[in-house]
Amino acid sequence: MGDIKEVVPKITKFKKGKPISSFKLTFDSQQVQPEPIYYWLLDFVQDGGWETKKITDNFSASPGSGQFADIGQRVTRMQEEGMKILGGLNQVIKSSLNLIYDLKEFKMRLVHYDDSKSDSKQTRESGMLALKQIWLDSVDLKRGRGSIHQLAAEGGYTTIREVFMMANSINDLKKMNKEDKDGGGIINDQILRMLIPRLAEFNKWVEYSEKELRKRFNIERSYLKSQVETIKLYSSWMKPYLKAAEELRQKGFEGNAALVSAFSTSMFELTLFGKRKVSVPEKFGNAKLKRDYYSCILISLVYRGHLSRRETQQGDYGFVMGGRIDMTFDSYALNSEEMELMEKELTKEDVEDTLKFSSDVAGDALAELKDDLDEFLTDEDDKKEEKKKKKKENDINPFSALFSLFKPSSKKKGKKKEIANLKSIKADNFVERAVRANAAQSAADGIYLVYDIYKKSHGMASSPEGFENSDEAETTEPAVEFKDVFKK
Known part of the structure; x- marks a missing residue:
């Protein structure tokens, strides 16, 4: 994601987005291992009741380092495996599209068979005429010059096609x-002898073709179900490879002077964000806030060093890191609306900075085909239930409307107001200012505790008392003013 320190001033007016308190810690050692440092901080913060989230995870290695080659090989491997599965997935999606088109064509054809058995005379005649036209064009036409079309056009039997229809x-x-006597002399014996076997053949064709068409429709529908499940399966196989390849992509240190091509240098940046909800002070009684307030802490680690390979006497080897690490500890006080806007800004920067590939190919493909899949994969019982529901919705019975007055309303509450920018966030009222002040004090105390305990547990010099580097005015509850009496 983007740099959260650049985002905070865009989402809150409190202290203009500056930290309430801030501490820095830097040390350089050829034996420093970043992993124990990160996991010590993560575990300590989580044990303190903070809800944690990793915001930034960037790394880069100079082209001349062994880590660059190692990471490059892993990325290539992940990409190759992902593209293999993607190729198979594309074939299954194409196959599913062809099945859907076939099923649509079968369904249109089956409508004619259903119409030919309708109770309505007009619908029945329409369905039978459509089937006769299909039989003439696809079955009888194979006779060549002996087909009804050819006999009507070239054989001189101009009425034979109309009589057959x-x-x-x-x-x-x-x-x-x-x-x-009742026929009116429309056809002669010759046409009669020609059409009797053709009509008998047509009636048999209608019977057999309907059976085969319905059988094939059901078979292809079952096959489509299996293809949809296969698409989901391929997608679940492919996601880990593409996700790993994206996470291994080097980013965040473009143009950094510390990355020299010929040196064996590695750099990474980690940002850990923690939040903890703050309750309303007891002196305000049961006052309910429209938005929650949180104490927030931000721990950033920037590492610059080298990765070396160390072998043991038994021939085993492992990678050892050493270098400089800069740690920054900041505290903030934010409400739920500001947190929501922060998530949007971080995601927005992430999309703008990187060209994102949608790994959920299955979800994208199936979403476009949702209506067709619902039509062909929904069971008949489910369709009947849906029709019943629609019938109830369209019920115009006045008594049902009368009785519905006594039923609890099923209308959903209005949608939550969307926070588009900082102007959409209302200023704090008196109670909220007091809650935010408590959140700020809690955040300042919490981040100092992490900083102080880390130094003490690692044998570093620390102060017996806390540092006064936070603004006391921002961590103290506001005094009541005359205008606050009239505010809700």
Whole structure:
């Protein structure tokens, strides 16, 4: 993420974003190990009841160092494995798209079969005409010059296609024959003999093709379910590789004078953020605040050193770090709205600074296909339940509306106001100023405790009393003014 010290002045007016108190500690040793230092601080802060979060985690190594080559090999390995899985994932997504298009086509075709069995005469005729057109274009046309289309166009049987579309049974054909008294002489015996086997074949085709089409529809729908699960599985395999490759990317020290290409130099920066909620002082009774207030501490570690390989007499080896480490301890007092704005600013800077790759390919792909997947993968029982719910929602019965007056309201509360910038945050009232002052004092005491105990536990000189480096006016509860009496 971005530098939190640059973000704080953008999200709070309290002390203009400057720390309430600040301490620095620097030491240089060829035997210093950064890991024990970081984990001592992390454990001590967490044991003190602070909710911790790692804000910054940057590192870089000079091209001439062994760590640069080692990290480069690991990144390449992660990228190769991730791209292999991504290639397989792309194939499965393409296959799923083809399945969805096939299922859409099958569903459109099955609508004609359903319409041909409808109770409505008009719908039934429409469905049957559509099926006849499909049969003429895809089945009968394979006969070549003997197909109904060719006979009507070139064979001189101009009425044969219209008669086939009009007749639904052999009895209908006989009625249209000129020898039949009720037929009106529309067709002759020759056309009758040609259409009787064609119509019988069409009726069999309708029966068999519907069975096969529904069977294939169900098979491909089941296959689509398995493909969707495969996409999720591939994505879960791929995420760790791409995430590791991104985390191993060197960043944060571009252009730093300490990184000399020919030297074996490594640098890293860690920032640990801790917060602890502050309660309302007892003298305000049961006063409820619209926003919470937190004591916040910020611990930054900047390391510059070298990584060396040390071998034992048994032939084993390990990496040893040594160099200089700068530690900064800061304290702040923030409310929940300022914390929310801080998260947005940090994320915004992170997106602007780095070109981010979406590792959740499965989520992105499935989100675009959500409607289609819901249509084909939802069971019939679930669809019926959804229809019932919609029916209830559209109920216009006046009595149901009357009885609904006695039911508890299911309307959701209004959305929480979005904090876009510092101007969106209201100034503290009298009670909030007192709570913030307590939060500031708690943060100043907490960060000094971390600083002081760390020095004592590591044999460093420390002061018997705390340093007066915090602004007393900011950590003392405000006096009541006349205008505060009229504020809520």
